[in-house]
Amino acid sequence: MAVPPKILIQTAQLVWQTLWRTMMAQLAPGDRSGNFQRVDSQFRQQIGTETFPAAPHRYRLYVGLxxxxxxxxxxxxxxxxxxxxxxxxxxIADLSVGGWRLENDPTGCRSMQELYRLGQPDYTGRYSVPVLWDCQNKQIVNNESAEIIVMLNEAFNLWAKYPDRDLYPAHLRGEGDRLNELIYRTVNNGVYRCGFARTQAAYDQGVTELFATLDLLEKQLGDRRYLLGDQLTLCDVRLFTTLIRFDLVYHGLFKCDRRRIRDYENLWGYVRDIYQQSGIAATCPLQTIHREYYQSLFPLNPGGIIPIGFDITELTIPHHRG
Ligand SMILES: N[C@@H](CCC(=O)N[C@@H](CS)C(=O)NCC(=O)O)C(=O)O
Structure with missing residues (x-):
């Protein structure tokens, strides 16, 4: 006798929803209303202190592409x-263990988990990248990207090839910090609030705020080349890394599908402008990013099928924003 489809569907729904909630709780902690809640980074020390003086060849930056x-x-x-x-x-994103694997690392660690434990044996938080590591004291200096980029901008200028390039100029900090706060909440973390929402209401709020900010930025970028004027700053770096992933990953996998970045004239030109600058395209392995997001976030893509994506050579179309 065939199982009536209704029972099959109801059983599958019950089993899947239970498993899905369990996996989502691991992947993306949420509050009681189903909103994704990002956990604060725990290592927040600064370069330039007595414990962590600025020096060449002393620090290593652990990243994931x-x-x-x-x-x-x-x-x-x-x-x-x-x-x-x-x-x-x-x-390397290791799909089998859902974490970051290290190969031939000078510390001997085989994963980010081992590195965090080497730095602090009783650490119990998330084993995330990026990490700024002190090779001398075998300690984590900082694991918060927003702070690491400020240190990279100003603490190593004695050894930097471009010490005069100031990506966080004093006169733009007030406006930049305010914009960063909005962009972090509604765009950088906003796409995660859509993708990792556990309820319809949580998703609705995330997606509405996300597109409200994108609409606003689209207008602002109509009369200026970069977010704060004619100079590229850390604000742009922070926005770019979300926008460059948007059409390939967040639009489909995270359900951010009201519009694509390619549908916004100014945002799309802005992404191409930054992508085409010296050294940037090499930091964007877009095929890997596309494949690994779809493969590694199993609860969001259980069938494992990777969509075709768009032709990334479109990113090399001239932008005429200069
Ligand atoms: N606040 C952190 C967030 C970093 C973060 O979420 N990294 C993710 C990869 S995109 C990660 O390593 N997640 C592993 C985990 O949370 O277990 C930062 O901005 O530096």
């Missing part, structure tokens, strides 16, 4: 020309 937060630090590292001063180590 698909991660938008780590990508901010990689771009800042490139824009400041810090390759001869701070070593970059790329961790």
């Amino acid at each position: 698909i991660c938008p937060w780590a990508h901010r630090t990689v771009i800042t590292h490139v824009l400041k020309g810090l390759e001869d001063c701070i070593d970059l180590k790329v961790a």
Whole structure:
């Protein structure tokens, strides 16, 4: 006798929803209303202190290429020309364990989890990238991208190739910090609030705020080349790493599908403008980003099928924003 489809569907729904909630709780902690709640980064120390003096070849930056937060630090590292001063180590997203794997790391660690435990044996938080690591004291200096990029901008200028390139100029800090707060909440973290929402209401709120900010930025970028005027700043670096992933990943996988970035004339030109600057495209392995997001976030894409995406050579179309 065939199982009546209704029973089959109801059973599958019950089992799947229970499993889905359990997996989502691991992947993305939420509040009681189903809103995604990002956990605060725990290591917040600064370079330039007695414990962590600025020095060349003393610190290593651990990143993951698909991660938008780590990508901010990689771009800042490139824009400041810090390759001869701070070593970059790329961790690999390991789909089988849902964490970051390290290969041939000088510390001997085989994962970010081991690295965090080496730095602090009783650590119990998330094993995230990016991490700024002190190779001398075998300690984590900082694991918050927003702070690491400020340090990369100003603490290593004695050894940077482009010390005069100031990505966080004093006269733009007030306006920049205010804009960063909005963009963090509604765009950088906003796409995650859509993708990791546990209820319709949580998603509705995330997606409404996300597109309200994108509409606003579209207007602002109509009369200025970058977010704060004619100079590229950390504000742009922070926005770019979300926008460059948007059409490929967040639009489909995270259900941010009211519009694509390619539907916004100014935002799309702005993304191409930054993408085409020296050294930036090499920090954007878009095929890997596309594939690994769809493969590694299993609860969001249980069938494992990877959509085709768009033709990324469109990013090289001239932008005429100069
Ligand atoms: N606040 C952190 C967030 C970093 C973050 O969420 N990184 C993700 C990758 S995109 C990660 O490593 N997640 C692993 C985990 O949370 O277990 C930052 O901006 O530096």
